[in-house]
Amino acid sequence: xxxxxxxxxxxxxxxxxxxxxxxxxxxxxxxxxxxxxxxxxxxxxxxxxxxxxxxxxxxxxxxxxxxxxxxxxxxxxxxxxxxxxxxxxxxxxxxxxxxxxxxxxxxxxxxxxxxxxxxxxxxxxxx
Numbered sequence: 073x074x075x076x077x078x079x080x081x082x083x084x085x086x087x088x089x090x091x092x093x094x095x096x097x098x099x100x101x102x103x104x105x106x107x108x109x110x111x112x113x114x115x116x117x118x119x120x121x122x123x124x125x126x127x128x129x130x131x132x133x134x135x136x137x138x139x140x141x142x143x144x145x146x147x148x149x150x151x152x153x154x155x156x157x158x159x160x161x162x163x164x165x166x167x168x169x170x171x172x173x174x175x176x177x178x179x180x181x182x183x184x185x186x187x188x189x190x191x192x193x194x195x196x197x198x199x
Contacts, residue, residue, distance in 0.1 A: 153167060
């Protein structure tokens with residue numbers, strides 16, 4: 073909305089017209105924010121059940137657990153299984169490998185956001 077305000081300032085109109093346009097622009101921005109708050113409130117009050125309700129309330133923890141399980145598989149479980157198979161000379165097909173180049177940016181982002189949130193709370197910048 074700031075960009076629109078700068079465009080309004082650059083248009084050759086009277087100060088009164090600029091003021092009216094800026095007031096209308098602020099009203100539109102307030103209406104947009106109000107509608108978004110209504111959506112957020114409806115989402116928070118949702119009592120959806122079943123898989124839809126679980127996914128609606130739990131998608132962040134599910135993403136975190138998926139990342140944790142992928143890291144556990146790639147760096148712990150797979151290594152122990154490969155060691156056990158090699159120790160007993162058991163022939164086996166290759167174990168599945170996960171693409172860690174796409175996983176680590178997601179994990180880093182998740183950890184960074186949670187670290188930022190913790191820092192904000194410790195500095196009492198948010199409630």
